[in-house]
Amino acid sequence: MSIFERYLTIWIAFAMAGGIAIGSAAPALVSAIAAAEVASVNLVVAALIWAMVYPMMVGVELSSLRNVAKQPKGLAITLIVNWLIKPFSMAALGVLFFEVVFADLIAPDDAKQYIAGLILLGAAPCTAMVFVWSQLTRGDESYTLLQVSVNDVVMVFAFAPIVAFLLGVTDIVVPWETLVLSVILFVALPLAAGLWTRRQLGSVERIAAFRTHIKPWSIIGLIATVVILFALQGQVILDRPQVIALIAVPILLQSYGIFALAYAAAYALKVPHRIAAPCALIGTSNFFELAVAVAIGLFGLNSGAALATVVGVLVEVPVMLSLVAFANRTRSRFAPDPRAKPESR
Numbered sequence: 001m002s003i004f005e006r007y008l009t010i011w012i013a014f015a016m017a018g019g020i021a022i023g024s025a026a027p028a029l030v031s032a033i034a035a036a037e038v039a040s041v042n043l044v045v046a047a048l049i050w051a052m053v054y055p056m057m058v059g060v061e062l063s064s065l066r067n068v069a070k071q072p073k074g075l076a077i078t079l080i081v082n083w084l085i086k087p088f089s090m091a092a093l094g095v096l097f098f099e100v101v102f103a104d105l106i107a108p109d110d111a112k113q114y115i116a117g118l119i120l121l122g123a124a125p126c127t128a129m130v131f132v133w134s135q136l137t138r139g140d141e142s143y144t145l146l147q148v149s150v151n152d153v154v155m156v157f158a159f160a161p162i163v164a165f166l167l168g169v170t171d172i173v174v175p176w177e178t179l180v181l182s183v184i185l186f187v188a189l190p191l192a193a194g195l196w197t198r199r200q201l202g203s204v205e206r207i208a209a210f211r212t213h214i215k216p217w218s219i220i221g222l223i224a225t226v227v228i229l230f231a232l233q234g235q236v237i238l239d240r241p242q243v244i245a246l247i248a249v250p251i252l253l254q255s256y257g258i259f260a261l262a263y264a265a266a267y268a269l270k271v272p273h274r275i276a277a278p279c280a281l282i283g284t285s286n287f288f289e290l291a292v293a294v295a296i297g298l299f300g301l302n303s304g305a306a307l308a309t310v311v312g313v314l315v316e317v318p319v320m321l322s323l324v325a326f327a328n329r330t331r332s333r334f335a336p337d338p339r340a341k342p343e344s345r
Helices: 008-025 027-035 043-057 062-070 073-101 108-122 129-136 141-167 176-201 204-232 234-239 241-268 273-284 288-299 304-329
Strands: none
Touching (some): 008 027, 008 204, 008 304, 027 204, 043 129, 043 141, 043 176, 108 241, 129 141, 141 176, 141 273, 234 304, 241 273, 273 304, 288 304
């Protein structure tokens, strides 16, 4: 492992603190970054995520997708957890905490807003960052691409009905421009660039050498993304720390619970670790661009629902890093994978 990967948690902690400091010390700079936005997708953050995703896309072999039918369990676990369990468990946790556990601490109207934000997070599985988490767990690039792509297709049809059902409203306006732009920026373009790179490099040896060369930039992109995200939300954290902490509780329980469920199912079904780890991480991570955009569209920029989706952004990176570390520590407990490729990273 590189020095960046070995001490990644430390770098992320510094990045979080640095982001909050920048948000307080240079509000004009933060405002300029925030203004660089199209369809609720921040272009600065998008560029950094693209840089993170591209190294993994170089490892995608489209020809290997033909073998996916031989290993359907990982895809089945992802779909069941993401669409039949996660949205409803998130809604249940929201109601439990904000209408029961935290009832004396939160005004009823605010509680409803926070629950709505949590529901939006729970109904939007990750599109972009999961490629980073998969790379950090030595996941199967091609299978991860398939899992994300299938989830994106399901999201087009399932997101609005599930959210409408759980929120009890019918006028859900899905920001299609956000959904389409995110898929193009975080899946289609990096994939096209990765395939073009493979074609230009030619041999397996040159591809492996190139990936080794560019891999540190993926970690640097992750750290820079965390700095910007926390800079953008630094003032919110400083102004409302107690509310942030309360909203984080059900999100944390949901994240670790969903991961445990998917990871345990993959282990029980003898899914190879290179598929099991990304399979569990996809459901744990969230498509926060979509959740934030819908929260703002339905409830307003300064609403409690929008704040809850933002807390999801802030919680995600530390949580995912802890789960990546756990997945890596438990790799040896999974059955040996006869189709695993020789280590090239």
